[in-house]
Amino acid sequence: MSGPKTCTRCGATMNDETAGGLCPRCLMAMNFDTRTMPEGEEAPRAATLSAEEMRERFPQFEILEYLGRGGMGVVYKARQKALDRVVAIKVLAGEWQGDADFAARFEREAKTLAQMSHPNIVTVHDFGDAGGLYYIVMEYIDGVNLRDLLREGKMAPEQALAIVPPVCEALEYAHGKGVVHRDIKPENLLLDRDGRVKIADFGIASLVGATGEKSGTPPYMAPEQESGAVDRRTDIYALGVVLYEMLTGERPAKDVVAPSRKVEVDVKIDEMVLRALEKEPERRYQTAGELRTVVETIQPASSGSGGSSTKDPPRSRGMFRRWWWVLLVLIPVGLLLGIAGGAVFYGIQPKKYEAKSVVQIRPLDPAKSDPAVATQIAAMKSGATLSDVAERLALPRRWRMHPEMVQLALRRYINVTHIRGTSLIEVRVRYSDRTDVVDIAKAFVEAYRARVGDKVSVLIHEEPMLPDRPVSPVIAWCLAAGAAAGLLVSPFIALLVMVLLQRVFPEGGRTPKAANKGKWGLGLLVTSMVAGFTLWDAVNETFLMVACALVAAAAVACGIRAWKTRLGKFTAVVSGLWLVGWLVFAVGFLSPIGSLHQYSGQNLYPRLEVPRDHGGMLVVAFGQPGYPELPIQGKHQVLRFPEDGILITSSVPRFGLNADHEIESRDPATGKHEVSRLESHWETGGTREAADGIRFGYQVWEVGGDAHWKDRKSSDPRPKVDEIESRLRARAGLAPVEAESGK
């Protein structure tokens, strides 16, 4: 038993034990050759000529490539030197050397073929015999044949039907010239790169098959072909088989099963295919033109540009598929803009603040009973009280109104009610100015007290407090309403944008996944930017900065993932810049130099720069006009924290503090009001009046943000007010004085 050997022809392994000792590959390959030896003649070459032989036989061609072996011969791709064009040469298998009959037939056939000039028929350029080998020079089709497509599975009905009309046209044409193809099959239907169908090997079957063997390929042969009765209807049958195969993926069995039973196709297609496959030629379509008409009725040819009338539904679906990300971008934008809008609305709305005071009026004489509340209230609200208030606060001058008008106004602002079930009276003042409202409330009570102080005693149960939030509008509601409006409106806006985009950029083809990433990136970027710009004013928080930075970083990542597309590049670059800018800004904000940020705007307001590692105490002393101001530079009035920890400013602006650790300043001259946030957590202060009547006030608060007052030990140094006063006086050039204990 000899070991494995190698076949000299094909290189496959072979072995005595199997396939009768022959090469299995060669043996199997034998089945795919249609020609066997004609009786009594030499075995015909399965014409695979070597390159050398080809060059010898076809000197006028430069053989480029071996394209394949068909049923009738071997095909090569070659360049026709004289004309410098690429052609296909089919070398017919079989030796007909010396067969004059064959030569005559061949020439006749070739001439007939050369007559055929149709866009859907492979053109024959030339023919001849080179040393006994008959060849045909044809148009080279760069593409695939239908068999290749079918190997990938069955086709969509639209595709299948689209191929039929051009083939029918070509068949009509050929039949008109009296030429029947005889061998229509998927291998002979070529599709070039432009999608055009071309029929190959026209008439060759008749030429080659005339040696007595049945020509054609059995599955595609019409029944009458067996007896040799071939006419145009034979081609129609074959085309019917091809169509069937395209639709169902299989060739029809002896008993044809309607395509609609195998795949999802229209019943009309069934009729057409079955008629083409009729066993009797008379029952089939008689011409290819008939078949074509039927096909075109079933599926009207859609031209390249596509009528818009039939395309609306797919278009709107396509529009959504393409532009879905616009929704994604615009919804957060809409939301944020809505919130911003709410904030703006809040900002521009005249705000009303409320100060409340609760008093009790009791007779000085304990024996007497309480005067009726209603009477009290009436007394309180009398014009006399109000004019007193106006005078106390210098309202006519400040408001630039006639005293009578001031009174009327005050009547509107001040509301006095009885708290039911008690003998308490509530005084509510609503006014647009935050500090004024407190002043008015206080003044009102004082004025009343001054008037009736000899008769009754006015007990103040609740002092009016500086309101921290206006009663109207309420910021939370404004923001919420804004957000809701933004959310509701943005889908519509998004839809509008999508329609516009679709109009501006009609069908752009399938967007690759990379582009989708780019769109996500863009969405994230926009979100980040909008958030940064709008929410910054509303919420000064570190986490917001971090969140924005993360979103921006995600946008950069998306942009980079989609780098291939322009959108991706754009998103990545812009997001990158935004991220860098944001980080710089954030670093600046979080740096050791803590700064007090205040609402930006056209107003100028002082910005205090406080070094964090300074003891942590800030004293701002302010006094009456006359105290010297610190020199200020620049528009933004940056006041440097002095070494000794005492900052002196003039009474303009006047600082006020509230429980929320905001520092407020108001410029009495202009009436402009600013609020700033402070990083301190505790404050204390007071005012002091010296013997010479010089009064000053001071506020102390801790800056630094980290330590809470409760964590501070009592041994920590606190500024001594005496010291402050003496320094102040020293700076003012006043003589030091013994300080009296302040209020």
Next chain:
Amino acid sequence: MTREVASEDRQPLFLTTRWSLVVGAAAGAETSLEVLCRQYWQPVYAVARRAGNDEEAAKDLTQGFFEMILRKGTLGLADRQKGRFRTFLVTALKRYMVNEWRRDHAAKRGGSAEPVSLDTELAERVAGDERDLSPDALFDRRWALALLDAAMQRLGEESGRDFAQLKHCLTAERGEIDYGELAGRLGSSEGAVRVSVHRLRKRYRAVIREEVARTVADESEVEEEMRALMAALM
């Protein structure tokens, strides 16, 4: 090759055993299945060996598999898979190897049932450059070889003693055959030899087609199956 089976046994059954009978559960289905299994055991064995089993274990697996097949028939497989015997067998084998083989093996069924006679020695010898093949490709390749074997066997039986000399002409190319010399060896004329060769080729093709047709349920699949087998040998 199932040499153990006498050719007399095979001849009458040969032409009437078909996969289409098995699929259609027609008369003769059982016999068909049995004969087909006996003919195409090699691919199963090859895959069993490829799966890492040694000769004995592979032999057991193959026997167990065929025993299962002959017992169950085509039950349990989808209609699509029944289109061809080859695809049916490879699918059933895969399933068997995953599910039942382990169970059967564990049960240690003693007393080897031999539904199919295996010439494992031969199978071992046949293995060529198959190392790189996937189990599927290996199966198909062995299948094609089994088919060729069957065809050659039949041709041999039909052609008689001259077959040994003539068979090389089946794969010979133009110019390779020296008809004169061949005629001399066979004690015949050159013309007669040419005729014989031509007839042999024709017969070979017919036999191959028949053999392939036996393993498919429908005529329309023969071409494709042949192409698939050709591809398996490439």
